[in-house]
Amino acid sequence: MNQSALKNQSAIKNDYQGTPSFYNSQEVFERFLAGTSYYLGLQNAVSRLVSLIKPKNMLELGFGTGATACRLASEHPHVRIDAIDARANMVPTGEEQAQLRQLDNVRFAQGDLLDYVAENNHLPDFVYMLYVFHHIPDPSDKKIEFLKTCRDKLPAGGHLCIADVFIPETPNKTELESRLLQNWSMRVMEAYSSVFWTALDDVSPEAVARAQQAGRYSMKQEQEAGDLVIRREKEYMVSTAWLVEQAEALGFTVVVNEPVNTVGDSVVLLRNGS
Numbered sequence: 108m109n110q111s112a113l114k115n116q117s118a119i120k121n122d123y124q125g126t127p128s129f130y131n132s133q134e135v136f137e138r139f140l141a142g143t144s145y146y147l148g149l150q151n152a153v154s155r156l157v158s159l160i161k162p163k164n165m166l167e168l169g170f171g172t173g174a175t176a177c178r179l180a181s182e183h184p185h186v187r188i189d190a191i192d193a194r195a196n197m198v199p200t201g202e203e204q205a206q207l208r209q210l211d212n213v214r215f216a217q218g219d220l221l222d223y224v225a226e227n228n229h230l231p232d233f234v235y236m237l238y239v240f241h242h243i244p245d246p247s248d249k250k251i252e253f254l255k256t257c258r259d260k261l262p263a264g265g266h267l268c269i270a271d272v273f274i275p276e277t278p279n280k281t282e283l284e285s286r287l288l289q290n291w292s293m294r295v296m297e298a299y300s301s302v303f304w305t306a307l308d309d310v311s312p313e314a315v316a317r318a319q320q321a322g323r324y325s326m327k328q329e330q331e332a333g334d335l336v337i338r339r340e341k342e343y344m345v346s347t348a349w350l351v352e353q354a355e356a357l358g359f360t361v362v363v364n365e366p367v368n369t370v371g372d373s374v375v376l377l378r379n380g381s
């Protein structure tokens with residue numbers, strides 16, 4: 108790993124605010140999450156839903172570097188997007204990306220997502236979160252409270268789109284741990300292989316070595332995330348079955364509940380009302 112990536116890695120640790128923050132700098136983000144098949148798969152799915160639903164206004168909860176908000180703002184120029192993230196230092200990162208792409212339909216602000224939905228009387232017609240629902244900490248009542256608030260504040264027919272990594276549904280904790288370990292070993296390999304091919308920009312031995320290095324870096328990040336998932340430390344994943352059950356009990360209609368790959372990522376699209 109080069110000096111600047113190492114520097115970023117240590118800045119990331121210092122900057123940590125309640126979520127694994129390998130997304131803190133644009134450089135690290137591009138080396139890891141942005142090149143993975145699973146992140147791109149979720150982004151593609153959300154963009155597809157936006158094309159089909161055609162909302163006028165959208166809200167992203169937990170925008171990270173702003174990559175998804177900027178992609179959606181660019182692909183759907185008639186939609187206005189507000190995006191919030193708990194970390195104030197991500198606001199300039201998002202704004203810079205929007206400026207580089209000359210986007211005037213996306214705004215970034217700092218805010219806690221639970222406070223934001225509680226304090227705003229009306230939410231826009233399409234609210235989405237990508238790799239963020241699992242950051243709402245245990246106990247699970249907090250997630251239920253969040254869903255309930257969204258239901259109360261979304262317009263009738265409005266949508267909440269939860270694109271995330273989910274845990275398998277198992278009868279007990281031991282089986283869950285074993286299935287998670289199995290799934291995560293595939294995810295780690297998927298991190299390596301997808302990032303290798305995204306990073307490969309030449310076939311010289313140096314370029315191949317650089318792509319391998321990027322792949323190994325991503326693999327390591329994913330391994331660390333997997334450890335946190337198993338310990339339920341800072342990563343509070345649920346199963347899609349649990350989410351759907353809660354959402355239906357609150358009166359949401361489950362429009363879509365589909366995987367985007369075999370390594371745990373799915374999209375659950377909920378509509379307020381029938």
Ligand SMILES: C[S@@+](CC[C@H](N)C(=O)[O-])C[C@H]1O[C@@H](n2cnc3c(N)ncnc32)[C@H](O)[C@@H]1O
Nearest residue numbers: 126169170171175192193194219220237238242
């Ligand atoms: C995996 S990143 C999100 C990636 C981003 N959605 C994307 O598509 O590129 C998780 C983000 O959620 C944010 N986050 C975690 N808890 C939050 C909260 N309670 N309120 C707002 N943002 C939160 C973190 O600061 C972090 O930037």
